[in-house]
Amino acid sequence: MSSRKLFVGIDVAFTKNKKLPICIVRKKGRKLFPVTLDMEGLPPIPRGSGNVASLRPASVSKFARDVGDYIGAVETLLEATIEVIAIDAPADYSLTGRREGERALNADGIRCFATPTATGFKNIRKKVRNHLKEGGTENRLPHGHQLWMLAGFALFRELQVRYRCLEVFPHAIVHRLGVAEVHKIKKEGLAAQLGAVAKATGWTGCELADRLRKCVSGAGHDRLDAYMCAWVASEYPGLDVYGNAPDDAIWVPKMKKRISRA
Numbered sequence: 001m002s003s004r005k006l007f008v009g010i011d012v013a014f015t016k017n018k019k020l021p022i023c024i025v026r027k028k029g030r031k032l033f034p035v036t037l038d039m040e041g042l043p044p045i046p047r048g049s050g051n052v053a054s055l056r057p058a059s060v061s062k063f064a065r066d067v068g069d070y071i072g073a074v075e076t077l078l079e080a081t082i083e084v085i086a087i088d089a090p091a092d093y094s095l096t097g098r099r100e101g102e103r104a105l106n107a108d109g110i111r112c113f114a115t116p117t118a119t120g121f122k123n124i125r126k127k128v129r130n131h132l133k134e135g136g137t138e139n140r141l142p143h144g145h146q147l148w149m150l151a152g153f154a155l156f157r158e159l160q161v162r163y164r165c166l167e168v169f170p171h172a173i174v175h176r177l178g179v180a181e182v183h184k185i186k187k188e189g190l191a192a193q194l195g196a197v198a199k200a201t202g203w204t205g206c207e208l209a210d211r212l213r214k215c216v217s218g219a220g221h222d223r224l225d226a227y228m229c230a231w232v233a234s235e236y237p238g239l240d241v242y243g244n245a246p247d248d249a250i251w252v253p254k255m256k257k258r259i260s261r262a
Helices: 055-080 100-107 118-133 149-159 169-175 185-200 205-213 220-235
Strands: 003-011 022-028 029-034 081-090 164-167 237-243 249-253
Touching: 003 055, 003 169, 003 220, 022 185, 022 205, 029 205, 029 220, 055 081, 055 149, 081 149, 081 169, 081 220, 100 249, 118 237, 149 164, 169 185, 169 220, 169 249, 185 205, 185 220, 205 220, 220 249
Parallel strands: 003 081, 081 164
Antiparallel strands: 003 022, 022 029, 237 249
């Protein structure tokens, strides 16, 4: 496969001033190589503006445009082509209750947050406005675990005009790998997941951890999520799917059996 082809993974985050964890990889055989994004002329990595700002369409739209400009600059500077982008976020509002992809995850024993409908988000906006009007703090906003999805919707709308974009849920990937028992927020959970993902993509755990520190912004679990998204992007179309492709689908690597951690 040509080294001029690139694949992108995005772990959607809109936390105030947080750099977006974005991982860009080349693929050589079965091995993935994260690209160090420190070249001269590349714009700054886009940063989030916080949960309150996520409720303002102009804010998330600008964020999405900035991400698109950043990815476009990478293509230009590396004289390469982005083949697929995989994004850790729902692609769009739910239409009628729980989305097919989310129901399929639940049926396989994988829990995830429900994506609200457009009407549901209108109600969430009202709750947030009332919360702030009554003196509530930003760090205790109602539905804070769902507001970041609005940034994800904006990213899909912006990026899928130019690129093939896939929805990814990293927890489903580690479930497939058999290392989902301990959450990656915990040190031992992160080590187990990193090791399994590394083995599946041609690295040792230590090698991959070192590479990601140099190539992806964020904490260790953010870097790993972005890399897992890039892995999924690099495997398209040879993937498994939860839900109904192409519009209500959550994509995961195709595996014949769980990968041994030995």
